[in-house]
Each structure stands twice: as C-alpha cells, then as structure tokens.
Amino acid sequence: MRNRRWFWWLCGFFPGVLVALCAGCGGADFGGLQQNLSGDIAPGYNTPIAMQNRNTAARLLPGQGCYPMIETSFQLAKVPGDPFDFEKVNVQVVFQRPDGGTVSVPAFYDGDQTWRARYTPITPGRYIVQKVLLNGQIAHETNLNPTQWNVSGTPEPGFIRINPADPTRFVFDNGNTYYPVGNNEAWPSPNLPDIPALFAKMHAAGENWSRVWMAHWANQNLDWVPGKKIAPGDIDLDVARRWDKIVEAAQQNGIYFQMVLQHHGQYSSNVNPNWNENPYNVKNGGFLQAPDDFFTNPQAIEATKRKLYYILARWGYSPNIMAFELFNEVQFTDAYQHKHDAAIAQWHREMADFLRRYDINHHLITTSSAPDVPYDSPIWQSMDYIQVHSYPPDPLTTLAIGPPAQALKLNKPIFVGEFGPATLDDPNGMALHDGLWAGLMRWPSGAPEYWSWDVIEQHDLYGNYAAATAFLNASELPEQRGLQSATLSVETQQHADLVLAPGGGFEPAKQSTFTISPEGAPAAFGTYPSFLQGQFHRDMMPEPLTLQVNCAGPIKGEVQINRVAKAGAVLQIGVDGQVVTTRKFDAADSDYTPDKDQGTLTFDLPAGQHTLTLQDTGSDWVQIRRIVLKNYALALQCLARVGKNYAAGWVYNRSGIYAPADAQPVPANGQLTLPALAPGTYRFVWWDTHAGKALSESRLTVNGTEKTTIATPPIARDVAFYVIASHAEAQKAK
Numbered sequence: 001m002r003n004r005r006w007f008w009w010l011c012g013f014f015p016g017v018l019v020a021l022c023a024g025c026g027g028a029d030f031g032g033l034q035q036n037l038s039g040d041i042a043p044g045y046n047t048p049i050a051m052q053n054r055n056t057a058a059r060l061l062p063g064q065g066c067y068p069m070i071e072t073s074f075q076l077a078k079v080p081g082d083p084f085d086f087e088k089v090n091v092q093v094v095f096q097r098p099d100g101g102t103v104s105v106p107a108f109y110d111g112d113q114t115w116r117a118r119y120t121p122i123t124p125g126r127y128i129v130q131k132v133l134l135n136g137q138i139a140h141e142t143n144l145n146p147t148q149w150n151v152s153g154t155p156e157p158g159f160i161r162i163n164p165a166d167p168t169r170f171v172f173d174n175g176n177t178y179y180p181v182g183n184n185e186a187w188p189s190p191n192l193p194d195i196p197a198l199f200a201k202m203h204a205a206g207e208n209w210s211r212v213w214m215a216h217w218a219n220q221n222l223d224w225v226p227g228k229k230i231a232p233g234d235i236d237l238d239v240a241r242r243w244d245k246i247v248e249a250a251q252q253n254g255i256y257f258q259m260v261l262q263h264h265g266q267y268s269s270n271v272n273p274n275w276n277e278n279p280y281n282v283k284n285g286g287f288l289q290a291p292d293d294f295f296t297n298p299q300a301i302e303a304t305k306r307k308l309y310y311i312l313a314r315w316g317y318s319p320n321i322m323a324f325e326l327f328n329e330v331q332f333t334d335a336y337q338h339k340h341d342a343a344i345a346q347w348h349r350e351m352a353d354f355l356r357r358y359d360i361n362h363h364l365i366t367t368s369s370a371p372d373v374p375y376d377s378p379i380w381q382s383m384d385y386i387q388v389h390s391y392p393p394d395p396l397t398t399l400a401i402g403p404p405a406q407a408l409k410l411n412k413p414i415f416v417g418e419f420g421p422a423t424l425d426d427p428n429g430m431a432l433h434d435g436l437w438a439g440l441m442r443w444p445s446g447a448p449e450y451w452s453w454d455v456i457e458q459h460d461l462y463g464n465y466a467a468a469t470a471f472l473n474a475s476e477l478p479e480q481r482g483l484q485s486a487t488l489s490v491e492t493q494q495h496a497d498l499v500l501a502p503g504g505g506f507e508p509a510k511q512s513t514f515t516i517s518p519e520g521a522p523a524a525f526g527t528y529p530s531f532l533q534g535q536f537h538r539d540m541m542p543e544p545l546t547l548q549v550n551c552a553g554p555i556k557g558e559v560q561i562n563r564v565a566k567a568g569a570v571l572q573i574g575v576d577g578q579v580v581t582t583r584k585f586d587a588a589d590s591d592y593t594p595d596k597d598q599g600t601l602t603f604d605l606p607a608g609q610h611t612l613t614l615q616d617t618g619s620d621w622v623q624i625r626r627i628v629l630k631n632y633a634l635a636l637q638c639l640a641r642v643g644k645n646y647a648a649g650w651v652y653n654r655s656g657i658y659a660p661a662d663a664q665p666v667p668a669n670g671q672l673t674l675p676a677l678a679p680g681t682y683r684f685v686w687w688d689t690h691a692g693k694a695l696s697e698s699r700l701t702v703n704g705t706e707k708t709t710i711a712t713p714p715i716a717r718d719v720a721f722y723v724i725a726s727h728a729e730a731q732k733a734k
Contacts, residue, residue: 064122064123064155064158064173064174065122065155065156065157065158065172065173065174066120066121066122066155066156066157066158066159066173066319067120067121067122067123067124067151067152067153067155067156068120068151068156069118069119069120069317069318070095070118070119070120070121070127070149070151071116071117071118071119072093072116072117072129072144072145072146072147073110073114073115073116073117073143073144073145074114074115074116074132074141074142074143074144074145075112075113075114075115075141075142075143076091076113076115076134076139076141076142077113077142079091079134080135082233082234083109084109084233084234084235084306084310085233085306086106086306086309086310086313088135089109089134089135090106090133090134090135090136091106091107091109091115091117091132091133091134091139092104092105092106092107092117092132092133093105093107093117093119093129093131093132093133094129094130094131094132094133095119095127095128095129095130096127096128096129096130097121097123097125097127098123098124098125098126098127098151099123099125102130103119103360104133105117105118105119105360106309106312106313106316106358106360107132107313108310108313108314109235110237110240111237115141116314117313118314118316118317119317120317120318120319120361121149121151122155122158122173123151124151124152124153124155125150125151126148126149126150126151127148127149127151128147128148129144129146129147129148132144155174156319157172157173157174157176157178157319158172158173158174158319159172159173159319159361159362159363160172160178160256160319160322160323160364161173161362161364162364162384162385162412162413163177165481166481167411167412167413168408168411168412168413168414168444168445169413169444169445169481170385170413170445170446173319177478177479178208178256179208179445179446179447179472179477179478180208180209180256180322180415180445180446180447180449181206181207181208181209181446181447181449181465181468181469181472182202182207182208182209182210182255182447182449182465183202183207183210183449183450183451183452183453183456183465184210184211184417184418184449184450184451184452184453185198185199185202185210185211185212185257185453186211186212186213186215186260186453187212187213187215187217187218187220188218189453189454189457192453192454192457192458193457195212195246195249196245196246196248196249198453198457199249199250199252199253199255200249200252200253201457201462202253202255202462202465203253203254203255204462204466205462205463205465205466205469206465206466206468206469206470206472206473207255207465207469208254208255208256208469209255209256209257209322209446209447209449210250210255210256210257210258211257211258211260211325211417211418211449212246212257212258212259212260213260213263213328214259214260214261214262214263215263216266216274216277219238219239219242220239220242220243221239222235222236222239222240222243222307222310222311223235223236223279223303223307224266224278224279225238225239226277229279229285230279232279232280232286232287232299232300232302232303233302233303233306233307235307235310240310240314243314243315244314244315247315247318247320247321250318250320250321251318251319251320255320256319256320256321256322257320257321257322258321258322258323258324258325258366258417259311259315259321259323259324259325260325260327260328261307261308261311261324261325261326261327262326262327262328263327263328263329264327264328264329264330264331264332264333265332266278266291266294267291267292267294267333267334267335268291268332268333268334268337269291269334270334270337271332271337272332275291275334278291280294280300287299287300288300290334291333291334291335292333292334292335292338292340294333294335295335295340295343295344295346295347296343296347301347301350304351305351305354308324308351308354308355308358309354309358311324312355312358312359312360316359316360316361316363317361319361321363322363322364323363323364323365323366323384323385324355324363324364324365324366325365325366325367325368325387326348326351326352326365326366326367327348327367327368328368328369329368329369329372329389330344330348330367330368330373330379331369331372331373332372336373341377341378341379342378344379345377345378345379345381348367348379348382348383349378349381349382352365352382352383353382364384364385365382365383365384366383366384366385366386366387367379367380367383367387368387368389368417368418369387369388369389369417369418370386370387370388370389370407370414371388371404371407372389372505374406375404375406375407375409375410376406380410380412383412384412384413385412385413385414385415385445386407386410386412386413386414386415387414387415387416387417387418388403388407388414388415388416388417389416389417389418389419390416390418390419390448390503391418391419391420391421391422391424391451392421392422392501392502392503392504392530393421393422393501393502393503393530393562393623393624393625393626394421394499394501394503394625394626395419395420395421395431395434395435395438395448396431396434396435396438396501396652396657397438397499397500397501397503397521397526398501398503398526399416399419399435399438399439399442399443399448400438400441400442400526400639401442401503401523401526401527402442402443402485402523403442403443403445404527413445413446414443414445415443415445415446415447415448415449416439416443416446416447416448416449417449418449418450418451419435419439419448419449419450419451420432420435420450420451420452420455422530422562422563422623422625423562423593424451424452424455426452426455427455427459428459428661429455429456429459429461429464430661432450432455432456432461432464433464433689433690434652434657434718435448435450436448436450436464436465436468437468437650437652437689437718437720438639438650440468440471440472440477440648440650441485441639441640441641441648441649441650442485442639442641444483444641447468463690463692466692467688467689467690467691467692468689468692470692470693471687471689471692471720471722474685474687474694474722475648475685475687475722475724476722476724477641477648477722480641480643480646480648481643482643482644483641483642483643483646484641484642484643485639485640485641486640486641486642486675487519487520487637487638487639487640488638488640488642488649488672488673488674488675489638489672489673490634490636490637490638490651490670490671490672490673490712491634491670491671491673491709492634492635492636492668492669492670492671494634494635494636494668494669494670495518495631495632495633495634495635496631496633496634496635496653496654496655496668497628497629497630497631497632497633497654497655497658498516498518498520498628498629498632498633498654499626499627499628499654499658500516500520500521500525500547500626500627500628500629501526501530501624501625501626501627502525502526502527502528502529502530502545502624503526503527503528503530504526504527504528504529504530504531505529505530505531506529506531506621507529507531507540508529508539508540508541509528509529509540509541509543509545510527511524511528512541512543512544512545512546513543513546513547513548514528514546514547514548515547515548516547516548516549516629516632517550518552518632518633518634519633519634519637520633520637528545529541530562530623530624530625531621531622531623531624532545532569532571532614532615532616532621532622532623532624533616533620533621534565534567534569534570534616534617534618534619534620534621534622535617535618535619535620536567536619536620536621537620537621541616544574544613544614544615545613545614545615546611546612546613547611547612547613547614547627548609548610548611548612549605549609549610549612549629549632550608550609550610551605551606551607551608551610551632552607553607554604554605554606554607555604555605555629555630555631555632556602556603556604556605556630557602557603557604557605557612557627557628557629557630558600558601558602558603558627558628558630559571559573559600559601559603559614559624559626559627559628560599560600560624560625560626560627560628561585561593561594561598561599561600561601561622561623561624561625562593562599562623562624562625563591563592563593563622563623564585564588564591564592564593564594564621564622564623565591565619565620565621565622566587566588566589566590566591566592566620567587567619567620568584568585568586568587568588568618568619568620569584569585569616569618569619569620569621569622570582570583570584570585570616570617570618571583571585571601571614571615571616571618571622572613572614572615572616572617573601573603573612573613573614574611574612574613574614574615575603575604575605575610575611575612575613576610576611577611580603580604581601581602581603583598583601584618585598585618585622587619599625605629614627633654634654634670635653635654635655635668635670636651636652636653636654636668636670636712636715637651637652637654638650638651638672640675642675644677644678645677645678645680645682645724645725646677646722646723646724646725647674647675647677647721647722647723648720648721648722648723649672649720649721649722650689650718650719650720651672651712651715651718651719651720651721652715652717652718653665653667653668653715653716653717653718655668656668656715656716656717656718657717657718659717664716665716665717666716667714667715667716668714668715669711669712669713669714669715670711670712670715671709671710671711671712672709672710672711672712672721673707673708673709674702674708674709674710674723676704677702677704677708677723678702678704679702679703679704680701680702680725680726681699681700681701681702681725681726682699682700682701682702682723682724682725682726683697683698683699683700683723683724683725683726684697684698684699684700684710684721684722684723685697685721685722685723685724686712686713686719686720686721687719687720687721687722688719689718689719689720690717695713695719696713698710699726700723
C-alpha cells in the first residue's frame, strides 16, 4: 500500500458493529513448550529452507475436511503471573477424540477469570474434555462448560494447503482446489458497512478471498489502541472480540483471508509513518530507540511472540484464516530502507518458525510485497507463498505479463495481493475489470486482488466479480493443470491504437530498447519503470527509452503523463535521432498531476522503420501513464491459457477497452486461431464478461492436422471464451 492509499485513516474511522464468531477444521497434537524465546533461530538462517517448512504433503489430509469448531469455557481463580505470558501461564485443554486418542489445545484468557479453548474436529463422533492443565499440572478449573459434543453432518473443505502435486497451487484438506479471487477489506472505511457486512456482499458476488489488517487506527491492533496504555505482550480484549466477529463472518460467507499482523507504517519514519505514535517508541514510554530496532530488540521479539501465541490460541482453529501475513510491505520500514535486509530476513524466519511450532492446524505463512522485496531475497525463503503488490498506470498491460521468471524459480504459489490504478481513481471499475480478466489469463495461483474496497462498495462494482467467478465455475479453469500462458492470433481487417504502458516502479531500468510490433510490446516492456528519471537519478536510467517501430503508413502518437516530481522535469521525444517534441514541467510545492493538455505530448511517424526515444533531461522524474501509437495494431488481442485438451482466453478490442465507460465503441470482428488441441470433440463457449453468462455455445471437432479457427462475435470492448473436451472425451482422457 502506497502513500496515495493512506489518506483514509487520516480522515478518521467510524467502525460499525461487527457480526458473529467462526467455525473451523484440521488439527494435530500440540507440541512441547519453548523455554527460550530468543532461541528460535540458528546460524545460517538464510540458507534455503523452502521444503523444510513448506505446508505440503506431510500436513495434507487426503479426502478429509473438517467440522465446525467446538468451544469450551471455564474459570481459573488463580494463575501464577500474567495470563498473556504463555511461558509462565500456559493453559491447555485436552480433548478426547472419537477414536480414543487425545489432542491438547492451547486455551486463551478472555477477561476476569474466564478462559476458553477452541478446537476444530476432523472426524465425526463424540468429543470429551478429558482435563485442563496449567503449566502441565491439573488446573482445578471451575464452571467447565460444555464438556462434550457429538460432531456430525457434512464436513467442510478444511484448511488451505500448498498442493503437493503442484507446489504453485493451493488446495483444501479434502483435495478441492482453492483459487483465491476477491478484494482487500483491510479496515473499515468511513460511512461504509463494516467488514462482516462487506464479506456478505463479497460472498454474493462469488468472491472467496480477502485480506484484513491489524490496524491501530481502526481498533484492530491487539496491542496498540489509541488512547489506551497496553503493556508490551498484553492483549486488548475488546479488539480481540472484534476479531472474533471478523473471523466468524469469514466462515459464514466462505471468505478465506490473510490476517495481516504488522504494517510498514508502524516502523517507518518516512513512508506512511506511524512511528511517532507507536507505543514501543521511547518517546511514548516504550523501549525502542528507533524503528529499525523492532526486528532485533529482544523485548520486541518476546512481545511479538506472545501476541502470535495468543492469536493462535484464539483463532488458530479457523480454516478461514488462509494465512498469517507477517508484514504488509516490509520494504517501507526504516530497517529495510537502511539496508538491514539480513535482520529482517532473520526476523521473518524466526516468527515463521514460531508459528509453525505452535500452530496445531499449520496455517500458511506469507509476507509482502514483491517485487520491491526481490524474489531472491532470503525474506521469501521461509514464506509459503509470494505476494505481489502492483499499482501501475495501466493495470491491464502490467498484469498481462504474468509472474516474472525469477519468481517462478521459487516454485511457490504467487499472486497479486493488491492492485489498482496508480491514481486509485476507478469509479466505473474499468481498471478492476481489465486487471482482473488479464490476470485470470496469466496468474495460475490466484486472481489479482483489488485493493480499493471503498471504490467497490461506493460504486457497486461487485458485478465484475460475479461475472468473473461465474466464468471460473463454468469453464473449470481453476481445476486445470499444466496450462501455459499464450497470446493467440486473432486475424482482423480492423486496426486500432496500440497502448504501451510501462508497469515498473521507482527502480533502475534493466533494459532500454524494445521492438514494438503490431501485436504489441514484448513482455519485458511491462516491467520497464514508469518513472523516467532526470538528472537527480541519472544512474538509474543512463539511456533513453528507445522503441523500434515499423509503420505500414504514417501514424500519429502521443505520450500521456501521470505524475511529475515537485522538482520539475523536461521530457523530450525524439524520432530517428532528432528531437521532435519537448515539454517542460515546472517545479511545484509537491508532486503533481498535470492537466490533460499539458500532460499529453504528440508526435508524428511517417511510414517505415523508425527509432522513437523518450528521455527526461530535467531535474527529477516524470511518470509515464501511456504511450499510444495511433492505428498501429490489429484491433483484437487475445490473452489465453492453453493445454493439450483445454483453452480459455480473453479477447479485447484494443480501442474499445480504453474507451470511456459511457462511450459506445465500434465493434471489431476476427478469426481466432486456437492452439494445437488434441484430436477430439469439444464444447466452445463465448462468454459475456460484463453480464456473466454465455453468449453462445457450439460443438467443435479437432482433427489434429489442420489449424482450428473460429469466428469471434462482434467485440466492442471484450469477451472471454473457453474450449473444453466434451464429457465423453474427458472420460476417455482420464
């Protein structure tokens, strides 16, 4: 999450009333207690450990799901110390299972003399509380209730795991595929329904994923509540009960969410900084001299582990917690900015080890975000999956690139945990729609997850998800294995504007010259930095951006500017070594967005081969939104995922997809060339990506010797399709 998204909490929050408590799954016996809080990490923490701690086959329970959570409560009149200190006051409830075996479950303190324990059964039958232990001895509790349960009914899918047959995909305990698709619900926004109510709306649209922060400004941080003094390692029980309702609402609505435990602003003095208000800050009576110290200070490490243990005891039962996310955008902490990468990696390893040691249900563990944290960073080694956060000027072209090669080498699931347009201005949901559909055709582990829940709610954009999830269900795309990303040919007599949008951020350019064909830019262009650097950072961009183009006839082009640094910039456009357009952007009090006329530069290209260059010769950066080559490309583009006997794709009209929401673009028609499918009989379905229903269905016979083409419907903006083996052919293949 960037500065532009931070204004919400500055405006103040009015959390509404949250709803209802959660059910769960899975379970293994509770291990022994750790006696030394600082002893989790061994020398050599940065060695590869991916397969040592991956949540894979050893924890998968084939064919099994789970049953709703069972809970018991009791009173303990006296405990020998702080009830939040699990090492000195460790309370366990031993449940007897239907098979006669037992499982020991950590209990949590819930105020006064009350303790509770929650457990998720994995088999039906009778469960009985056998005993309650305090520091390993009989506790002599009172008012224990209930003491037994008869578990029955249809099991739920279970906890989310990494698929042992394909470590880049997710699967439930019962073997069902989990393909996350949804939007963030990080904290309650002013004048909007609270998170549980929004979960219900997400469920109605077919969404199954979200992400919720422990944010102090929204009364969602267990040990940091504005206006309250909370001792390090203690828990605010009012906040905990708020989370009870969030977790329960997730279960009621089939939402599997990432519980975000820390965010960068807590330990940053310059990026969305909250350090000045942080209770750990010595200036506020805390014990940290600087935000960097959070990752290494023994007291901070101990307090964090106490909080993690409480989280596991209170909500570790829930399968609807997809994962514990240790940090949101850790790259924006002072420690990362000061290049303390090794300390941050060690902290991640230590906390991940702690969670894996005490989590009897083995939830997944992640952090964020790539690519700002490089894929080869040791920070990712102890994480179960990778998250990308992306806010490019044009989400379509950036998300259409798919996961980078260096990320795929990790052999872990990877998906976009946050995305949106750079400005977050998306009232008609065009960026949401385009980014979602482009992502479905490029990101096999999960859909791109939209950030701006307030935009979705205020403008009622849930229909975008209803249409996409209906397609996923009908096409069976999430169930397919071994698919490859492809760009399929669509022959058409119509031409359209080619939109080029660099998708990289504030980073050095790794490549500067690109050949642009009428089919579009190469994939590498999508990662080119959108910030053209001036003299202040010439080392990041020593060469101008250079595009090799070949025009069938004379064309016009334009460069659209998104933002300008407050120090000002000078953008020059050159053609074949000659400067043809120069635009000076004056300095200002802050970074700014120029008006449309000032922010759009035009140029002409005659027929033939040409070299187009863009260079910032001014003081500081200018951010490119789009480069447009008028009437340069074929009108229709197809992004697809293909296999031996399956294909799904998204076809968009290059001009229509960028037309204003209230416009009526001119439709284009073409001939789609299908990939080389195995001989057989198939169903071919065209899909309306806005209405969420089939446009047409036909029978298709593939003989394996000839190219298979199919006529597109008239496409004003976009359509999708899938081609799947008929039932008889599918059974034969099995």
